[in-house]
């Protein structure tokens with residue numbers, strides 16, 4: 278069953294998702310701009326949709342990396358989350374999310390955040406299960422796959438160093 282799932286390769290475009298959300302007063306922090314947690318919550322949902330389209334609905338978030346808040350987002354702006362699977366391992370998937378804010382008065386968009394979610398597919402007993410391999414068709418998809426692979430290798434090296442140091 279695992280190998281069958283593994284063999285059903287899917288394209289990056291099969292799972293890509295774009296989610297838009299208008300920033301309302303309930304999304305504000307005490308400074309009056311948008312609360313980072315509100316952005317991460319929507320980004321997590323977008324990452325989940327990507328992972329579920331690729332590997333089925335039983336997926337969980339195992340890690341969130343490189344969350345950069347480059348500039349504040351204001352209440353009243355439309356925030357667009359573009360999520361795409363960058364890389365797949367055996368049971369895990371790295372979903373990259375590009376976040377843009379649109380000023381609805383001027384129509385101008387700016388890139389405000391990027392982050393990477395690692396999602397793991399689970400079987401009926403809650404154990405990690407193999408995910409379909411990923412077909413990267415464009416030059417950008419191929420570059421993102423290689424970058425995801427490098428991030429994964431760095432994360433494994435770091436975990437190994439911590440283990441050896443008894444941390």
Ligand SMILES: CC(C)(COP(=O)(O)OP(=O)(O)OC[C@H]1O[C@@H](n2cnc3c(N)ncnc32)[C@H](O)[C@@H]1OP(=O)(O)O)[C@@H](O)C(=O)NCCC(=O)NCCS
Pocket residue numbers: 337338339340365366367368369370395397403404405432
């Ligand atoms: C997801 C979970 C079942 C994985 O269990 P585990 O014992 O770590 O399983 P494994 O060691 O086999 O790892 C599974 C995959 O996740 C990857 N992984 C595990 N921890 C990771 C981390 N911190 N960062 C990136 N990848 C990680 C492993 O490399 C492996 O990937 P691969 O199969 O593609 O090589 C377990 O960590 C879990 O239940 N976490 C909680 C998930 C959750 O509730 N999320 C919501 C948070 S509120």
